[in-house]
Amino acid sequence: MHGSLKRILTGAGFLSLTLVVAVAGYRLSGWSMLDSIYMVVITVFGVGFGEIGPMSPQLRIFTMFVIIAGCTSVGYIFGGFFQMITEGEINRALGARRMTKEIKTLKQHVIICGYGRIGQILARQMIDAKQPFVIIDNNLGRIETAEAMGYLVRLGNATDEGILESAGIENAKVLATVLPDDAANVFITLTARGLNPNLIIMARGEYPSTEKKLRQAGADHVVLPAEIGALRMSHIITHPAALNFLDATVDGSSLNELLSQIDVQVDELAVPSGSPLVGSSISAVQVRGKGTFIVVALRQASGDTIVNPSHEVLLEEGDTVIVMGHKGDIPKFAHHYDLKRQMRWGARG
Known part of the structure; x- marks a missing residue:
């Protein structure tokens, strides 16, 4: 786009110079200012009304140079405009193509x-x-x-x-x-x-x-x-102290970061095919964790989420166990039982 604009400005400058020189040339030949300007306009823009004053051989040669210079500069200007339009369309097309390709990946x-x-x-x-x-x-x-x-x-x-x-x-x-x-x-x-x-x-x-x-x-x-929004406003009215505490964490750290400061985090542990925990109950999972975490929710393979699941609920392939515990212990447990950690809150670094 920068090159096309430069081309337009160059063409406009050359056209302006051509017009000034042409008018000056006809004036030096004894023509009036109005006749000189009129002759330059009909010459440069190809109207072809014919000469309006005496034309010596030298003036005819000068007129031919005016025609060539004027047509060239005008063509250069229009070429710049066409290039600007074309570049814009091409850039938009290439951008859309790149975006489409990136979305597909x-x-x-x-x-x-x-x-x-x-x-x-x-x-x-x-x-x-x-x-x-x-x-x-x-x-x-x-x-x-x-x-x-x-x-x-x-x-x-x-x-x-x-x-x-x-x-x-x-x-x-x-x-x-x-x-x-x-x-x-x-x-x-x-x-x-x-x-x-x-x-x-x-x-x-x-x-x-x-x-x-x-x-x-x-x-x-x-x-x-x-x-x-209504719940937020009601909490401000009924629980101002608690909300002030939570709002205070926004300036320095989030509530999750606050948990990380006491080595606590919430983790999602996916139960893949072949995991030894398939068929185990929630209570058995917590026992195997040796008290290092608690199960706060279970997202089943069907997509249903159970908050605070019963200890008798059995794990199935594709389930995700949401646990809260010490951030140094959960990764060890996940590695030992071939569980995939999908998301972490309250952990930094």
């Missing part, structure tokens, strides 16, 4: 439907967590803003199966639909669930009555921003 990524206020916050959090993601929005301005941030984007309606497929939904791990339109979120959830039955779907709801519809459509988690 993504695995276990997140798809964010909607780049409004919530979508922007969610995108920043994904960047902080180094989690790959793709943004879908049907607003060109918002998409250009997201693209300027270096995000992978798709312009279009997320209710369209083709748009979701172009965002790599078949290989995605999570889809978050955060549009302010409940009906659109329900339709997106329904469409996404049909395209990827194993996808974790998080949906935004503006009204509490929408939660049931979103879950029926296939949403795993429903977030109601208005309800969260």
Whole structure:
């Protein structure tokens, strides 16, 4: 783009010089200022009305040079404009092709439907967590803003199966639909669930009555921003001391970092095929841990999550045990029983 602009400026400068020299030449030949300017204009721009004054052989040769110089400079200017347009189109095409190719290589990524206020916050959090993601929005301005941030984007309606497929939904791990339109979120959830039955779907709801519809459509988690805000305000009123403590951690460290300072962390331990823990009860897992951690939740292979599971619950292949304990002991336990650590909170370094 810089080269094309330089070309336009060069052509404009040369054209200006040609016009000045041409007018001066006709003036030196005895023509009036108006006749000189008129002759230069019809000569350079190829109107061809014919000479309007006496033309000596020398003046005819001068006029031919004016024609050549004027046409060349004008052509140079138009060439610069054409180059600028072409470069822009080529760059956009190459950028879209690169983005499409990069999206196709993504695995276990997140798809964010909607780049409004919530979508922007969610995108920043994904960047902080180094989690790959793709943004879908049907607003060109918002998409250009997201693209300027270096995000992978798709312009279009997320209710369209083709748009979701172009965002790599078949290989995605999570889809978050955060549009302010409940009906659109329900339709997106329904469409996404049909395209990827194993996808974790998080949906935004503006009204509490929408939660049931979103879950029926296939949403795993429903977030109601208005309800969260109301709960936050009620907690400020009823539990100000506790909230002051939690808010104080934001300036220095998060609550998870606070846990890490006392060597405590929360970990997700996936139970793979062939693990000796397959068929074991929750109580047996805690016994084998020798008191170094407690089981706080169990996410079953079916996708259901049990908070504070009963000691009699048996582990199955594909389950994920969520435990809390000393951060130095959990990795040893996971290694001993061939468990895959998927996520950590409260651990740094």
